[in-house]
Amino acid sequence: xxxxxxxxxxxxVQLLRALPTTLLLFAASVAIGTLLALLVVWMRVxxxxxxxxxxxxxxxxFRGSPLLIQMFLLYYGLSQFPEVRxxxxxxxxxxxxxxxxIALALCTAGYMAEIFRGGLLAVPPQQIEAGRAxxxxxxxxxxxxxxxxxxxSCLPAYSTEIILMMKATSLASLVTVYEVxxxxxxxxxxxxxxxxxxxxxxxxxxxxNFLIVRAxxxxxxxxxxxxxxxxCQTTKKYALSVRRG
Numbered sequence: 001x002x003x004x005x006x007x008x009x010x011x012x013v014q015l016l017r018a019l020p021t022t023l024l025l026f027a028a029s030v031a032i033g034t035l036l037a038l039l040v041v042w043m044r045v046x047x048x049x050x051x052x053x054x055x056x057x058x059x060x061x062f063r064g065s066p067l068l069i070q071m072f073l074l075y076y077g078l079s080q081f082p083e084v085r086x087x088x089x090x091x092x093x094x095x096x097x098x099x100x101x102i103a104l105a106l107c108t109a110g111y112m113a114e115i116f117r118g119g120l121l122a123v124p125p126q127q128i129e130a131g132r133a134x135x136x137x138x139x140x141x142x143x144x145x146x147x148x149x150x151x152x153s154c155l156p157a158y159s160t161e162i163i164l165m166m167k168a169t170s171l172a173s174l175v176t177v178y179e180v181x182x183x184x185x186x187x188x189x190x191x192x193x194x195x196x197x198x199x200x201x202x203x204x205x206x207x208x209n210f211l212i213v214r215a216x217x218x219x220x221x222x223x224x225x226x227x228x229x230x231x232c233q234t235t236k237k238y239a240l241s242v243r244r245g
Contacts, residue, residue: 004196007191007193007196008196008200011187011196011200012200012203014183014187015183015184015187015200015201015204016204017183018178018180018182021097021178021179021180022179022180022208024097025100025101025104025169025172025179026165026166028101028105029100029101029104029105029108029165029169030105030108030162030165032101032102032105032109033105033106033107033109033112033165034109034112036105036106036109037108037109037110037112037115037116038116040055040058040059040110040113041113041114041116041117043055044056044059044113044117045117055113058109058113059110059114061110062106062107062109062110062111063110063111063114067103067104067168067171068171068174070103070107071099071100071103071104071171071172071174072174072175074093074099074102074103075093075096075099075100075103075175076175078093079093079094096175096177097172099175100169100171100172100175100177104165104169104172108161108165108168111161112158112161115158115161116150116154118153118154119149119150119153119154120146120150122149122153122154123145123149123150123153124149127145127149128141128145128146131144131145148223152223155219156220159212159213159216159220162212162216163209163212163213166205166208166209166212167205167209169181170205173185180201180204181201184197184198184201
């Protein structure tokens with residue numbers, strides 16, 4: 001079996017033209033999903049019972065149902081209601097790209113919320129009490145103790161979720177978004193050459209995920225130095241600075 005270099009090169013060029021759409025799907029869904037997850041995790045740990053139940057229901061719904069079904073319901077299901085077609089949201093909901101971004105963001109927010117909550121639970125209560133004993137205010141306590149420890153704890157799971165989101169962007173082709181997978185399926189329908197086209201698409205996703213992994217590894221290394229300063233040392237330094245000031 002001979003390798004058609006010209007066809008593979010032409011396929012790669014066509015797939016790379018769809019790369020900006022894939023990157024837009026990925027960046028927008030991760031950014032919106034992260035912000036939404038922060039809101040959900042705040043509701044999850046707050047003292048208001050109704051908000052806690054709403055957050056649990058949201059997490060159960062979007063973690064318990066397939067992403068593909070969520071995308072289909074959002075894009076094909078909502079358009080069946082005249083109230084939706086006549087609402088101000090219709091210009092957004094009728095576009096396949098925006099629907100794909102919303103579906104991806106809503107789904108990943110349910111997973112990210114639990115990841116962030118796990119990071120918060122990983123903060124030792126003794127270190128929080130030590131910070132309060134040193135006179136730290138709420139924001140200072142969060143900035144110097146809670147957020148650094150929680151971020152280091154949840155970063156590996158958060159990194160995995162980000163990589164899964166990059167691969168999940170391929171589902172957007174099923175709602176007529178021509179990203180890398182959508183263009184690959186169109187080329188296959190025209191040429192009937194499945195192996196070469198999907199190998200080219202897989203190569204692009206492998207390179208993208210490799211770059212994401214390297215970037216996240218660098219972030220994790222920056223947040224976890226070889227000799228990290230513990231929270232107790234931070235509180236001691238803060239207490240000494242307060243006494244000297």
